[in-house]
Amino acid sequence: MCRLSFDRTCMIEQLLTAADTSTWISLAIALLIGLLIGAERESARVNVHVGLRDFLVLSAIAFVCALVNVWWLTAIIVLALSGVMIAHHLREPYEAGITTEMAMIVTFVLSYLVSLPGNDQYDGIGIALAIVVVLFLDAKPYVKKFFRETITDRELADAVRFLALIFIILPLLPDGRYGPYEFLAPRSLWIAVISVSGVSFVGYFLTKFVGHRKGATILAILGSLVSTTVMTQTYARRVAADPASLGASWKYATLANSIQFLRVGALIAIAAPGLLPGTLPALLAAAAAGILFSMLLGRDSGTTVPDVTYVTNPLRVMPALQFAVFMACISFIGNAATALIGQQGLLVTGAVGALVDVDAIVFTVADRVTFGGLAEMEGVVVVVTAIGMNMLVKLVLAATSGSMAFALRMLTSFLLMIIAAVVAITLAGAAQAAI
Numbered sequence: 001m002c003r004l005s006f007d008r009t010c011m012i013e014q015l016l017t018a019a020d021t022s023t024w025i026s027l028a029i030a031l032l033i034g035l036l037i038g039a040e041r042e043s044a045r046v047n048v049h050v051g052l053r054d055f056l057v058l059s060a061i062a063f064v065c066a067l068v069n070v071w072w073l074t075a076i077i078v079l080a081l082s083g084v085m086i087a088h089h090l091r092e093p094y095e096a097g098i099t100t101e102m103a104m105i106v107t108f109v110l111s112y113l114v115s116l117p118g119n120d121q122y123d124g125i126g127i128a129l130a131i132v133v134v135l136f137l138d139a140k141p142y143v144k145k146f147f148r149e150t151i152t153d154r155e156l157a158d159a160v161r162f163l164a165l166i167f168i169i170l171p172l173l174p175d176g177r178y179g180p181y182e183f184l185a186p187r188s189l190w191i192a193v194i195s196v197s198g199v200s201f202v203g204y205f206l207t208k209f210v211g212h213r214k215g216a217t218i219l220a221i222l223g224s225l226v227s228t229t230v231m232t233q234t235y236a237r238r239v240a241a242d243p244a245s246l247g248a249s250w251k252y253a254t255l256a257n258s259i260q261f262l263r264v265g266a267l268i269a270i271a272a273p274g275l276l277p278g279t280l281p282a283l284l285a286a287a288a289a290g291i292l293f294s295m296l297l298g299r300d301s302g303t304t305v306p307d308v309t310y311v312t313n314p315l316r317v318m319p320a321l322q323f324a325v326f327m328a329c330i331s332f333i334g335n336a337a338t339a340l341i342g343q344q345g346l347l348v349t350g351a352v353g354a355l356v357d358v359d360a361i362v363f364t365v366a367d368r369v370t371f372g373g374l375a376e377m378e379g380v381v382v383v384v385t386a387i388g389m390n391m392l393v394k395l396v397l398a399a400t401s402g403s404m405a406f407a408l409r410m411l412t413s414f415l416l417m418i419i420a421a422v423v424a425i426t427l428a429g430a431a432q433a434a435i
Contacts, residue, residue: 180336384421
């Protein structure tokens with residue numbers, strides 16, 4: 001009856017005689033929301049007449065509307081506040097945007113939400129959303145710099161197209177196996193493309209955003225998430241242009257190639273977790289050996305960071321389709337060779353395919369292990385062989401794009417990683433046999 005009659009005395013009595021403290025907690029949370037957003041607007045405003053006190057009053061109004069819970073009164077107040085915001089915006093011509101007005105709307109909605117009787121479960125959500133809003137409002141200069149200077153229009157368009165392929169094409173793909181030797185698994189194939197491109201994009205984004213600014217070590221680590229082959233060629237070209245950078249280029253090329261083993265482990269964990277126990281010891285050992293060896297090679301005597309501007313955005317549609325076609329071809333050749341000459345056929349296919357892309361071999365092996373056409377230990381052998389053949393390609397690039405001295409040094413690094421992997425596999429096998 002109190003809500004329908006909107007008796008001021010009754011409302012005050014409701015506050016003072018509440019059986020618990022939930023009403024007062026709701027008031028405190030509503031004012032906290034206004035305080036958070038209002039404080040940010042107060043510190044950010046320049047010649048703007050909406051500040052902390054206005055947001056606190058707005059939260060108080062929202063609390064009263066929720067407490068009274070009369071829809072027509074709330075509607076009248078919302079219309080009145082809308083008129084005030086419109087009048088304020090028209091009176092301040094120097095304000096090009098409506099950020100403050102939108103912040104006021106968010107403040108009212110969140111304060112109203114947390115103040116509704118019986119909706120205590122929304123208190124945490126309301127505060128969390130208010131904090132997120134404050135973070136976005138406070139990050140204005142960084143957001144502008146990111147979208148105006150770091151990310152180009154072309155990269156944004158590529159990312160949108162790629163997301164369309166994920167959320168539009170992927171749900172439409174069948175979940176079966178088709179074609180000769182059942183080589184084509186459309187859904188699994190596209191999930192592999194998305195996984196590889198997603199991991200590569202993380203490295204590409206971070207390399208572009210912080211790599212050049214943070215130095216050669218971070219550049220080597222992040223660039224390896226995009227492509228260790230590209231990074232090896234990058235340092236080889238650096239050696240060709242400046243022979244004095246041989247030691248530093250060797251150090252960072254070794255570090256970049258060490259990260260490849262962690263990348264392969266992440267892809268295996270996504271595609272075929274059953275392969276992980278057999279490959280993880282070797283991958284971790286090789287990565288650790290490479291990282292430790294790069295640390296022992298000393299500091300970079302130079303201050304320049306190699307140019308990686310030719311590392312392209314991995315979220316482009318055409319490279320994704322090309323990778324899908326390449327994976328399909330590898331799958332067909334591997335399945336056909338396996339059917340004709342046994343498991344050695346997949347081993348040869350993996351070795352040859354890794355000359356182009358080791359990720360495709362990893363997902364092909366993962367698919368066959370998951371499908372049941374390949375034993376886990378045989379899959380481990382194929383993955384290890386593929387990584388070894390990929391190292392051979394990098395040695396050729398190191399010699400042709402850099403120098404023979406750089407190639408010999410990289411051979412030393414690769415041999416060290418391979419020895420560490422073999423030792424780890426041997427120890428893991430011995431431990432398993434003992435159990």
